Amino acid sequence: MSQSGISYFDTPKKARMKGAANFNNAMGIPYFYNNLFQYYGVSKQRGYEVVPENRGAKPILSSKDLHCVDRFLQDLGWDARVLTWDQLAEELNLNCCGRTLKTHIGSMDYHKCIACCKGWVNGKLATKRKDWCLLMRRVRFSDEVHWSVGPEGKVKIIRKPGERLCADCVQHTLNREDEKKNQRLHSWAAVGYNFKSNLNFHTTKSRNGKMSLEVYRDQILEPIVKPWLERGDNFVLEEDNDSGHGGGDSKGGNIVKTWKKKNKLEHYFNCSGSPDLAPIENCWRPPKQFLQRFPHWDEFETRELAVEGWGTVTQHFINKQVDSMPRRLQDCIDLEGQMTGW
Missing domain, CATH: 3.30.420.10 (Ribonuclease H-like superfamily/Ribonuclease H)
Structure with a gap:
């Protein structure tokens, strides 16, 4: 035990735990992270530091895709901004629905709003x-x-x-x-x-x-x-x-x-x-x-x-x-x- 009361977590134990996780992943053997951490006597927080959790699916749009969307909106201006989310996704061949694009592009502070209505000039x-x-x-x-x-x-x-x-x-x-x-x-x-x-x-x-x-x-x-x-x-x-x-x-x-x-x-x-x-x-x-x-x-x-x-x-x-x-x-x-x- 260390002076702080937390179990000593040595390098060999880290290597063994990481090796077991990699082996199970490579062989397709189902397992629970909690069981792995319990077997090696470590907490969840310390365990996830050694074996990163692989939760959920990969993002549909990559950072490169979002960069392309940003450039497209900046370069075309008004012509691009009046497109719907579905039209924008189709225009850039993003292979996703408009709702998905809306969710991802919202992280870059892009949002839809009603255009301002001012007096028309010929x-x-x-x-x-x-x-x-x-x-x-x-x-x-x-x-x-x-x-x-x-x-x-x-x-x-x-x-x-x-x-x-x-x-x-x-x-x-x-x-x-x-x-x-x-x-x-x-x-x-x-x-x-x-x-x-x-x-x-x-x-x-x-x-x-x-x-x-x-x-x-x-x-x-x-x-x-x-x-x-x-x-x-x-x-x-x-x-x-x-x-x-x-x-x-x-x-x-x-x-x-x-x-x-x-x-x-x-x-x-x-x-x-x-x-x-x-x-x-x-x-x-x-x-x-x-x-x-x-x-x-x-x-x-x-x-x-x-x-x-x-x-x-x-x-x-x-x-x-x-x-x-x-x-x-x-x-x-x-x-x-x-x-x-x-």
């Missing part, structure tokens, strides 16, 4: 989006936003229990024609890395808030953008491809194009149908949510709340959105121009 627009992403450089993102004065949609009131129609119904005091007009304020702003403009309100005769060339030149470019150029700011102005921004030709000449050329404004138009590639779209959410928290029944209240809500958009938040542009562009390229989750 082929022409997808190609345009991808090409545009490759040209992206330094930018100040600009955009217009519209603020509703008063509640949007029909006015709702609290009704008494069991009450449906009453003599003093509010419908007699409401002017539904005014309600349909849904008065709105229109504003413009721009953001960039370590840059945030004020919220600048403008007027327009269009009921939907669409800017004309004259409004954009006289109320935005001249009083707001021109001072940036005069003080030497180094930037490229991003705009949506709206006709009021000089995106199209107009009769009598395009006065916005002429202004940009005269003042040497570097600019580009955002790819159409691509709000996910303009970080300023993310910056409109906080002020709009802020505006919904308070009643705003007239133009002055709405303007004050809009400015206050715009103040809640921090420069840190803006920088974070701008920093995400490389990832947005790469996501768009990787998705072959399809809509991203930004």
